[in-house]
Amino acid sequence: MLHSMPTDIDRARTALTPERWTEAATEVLVDQGIDHVRVDVLAKQLNVTRGSFYWHFKDREDLLRAVLQAWRARATEQLTARLERAHDDPREQLRDLLSLPFRGRSAVRAARIELAIRAWARRDAMARAFVDEADAARIGYIAQVFSALGFGIAEARARAQLLYSYEVAASLLAPQGGEAQRQERASFIERLLLQPLSA
Structure with missing residues (x-):
């Protein structure tokens, strides 16, 4: 034949x-x-x-959905699973979270992808839905870390929102200052977010 x-x-x-x-x-x-x-x-x-x-x-839309799914898997699902496996101590998990924007070339690449997807999401409903879902999942994970540190649910979520906002901003501003300054800022943010509020 x-x-x-x-x-x-x-x-x-x-x-x-x-x-x-x-x-x-x-x-x-x-x-x-x-x-x-x-x-x-x-x-x-x-x-x-x-x-x-x-x-x-099937078409371009199918590809764009695959781009968003790959981003979600890599930048949210796999990252969260890796952070959870790395440490049992929630304080160490918090330190890992604070260091994410400063992890060399991989952090710079992740920030560039994140920025491009967020720009896309400003004008596209499908991308916006993926970004909203990623934000909710990431804040939810960080809130669990704060809950494990002893904060109540509402306060854990508020602190998680603050930490996440810092993470997003720090990933965009990563080149600002040297290593010592970045460490100093991260240490300050950690102390600030772990400080109990006075009644």
């Missing part, structure tokens, strides 16, 4: 996974904005035909 030789398109379909398309779309989103995340742009960048894209995705 004769078997046909695989074509370039067949090879492209098998070589390029959905994850590779999603990574390429994320890179374009970060560098050029959501309007440039188009099938033709990505196909050219990946040196394949548009047909290769449709092997993995």
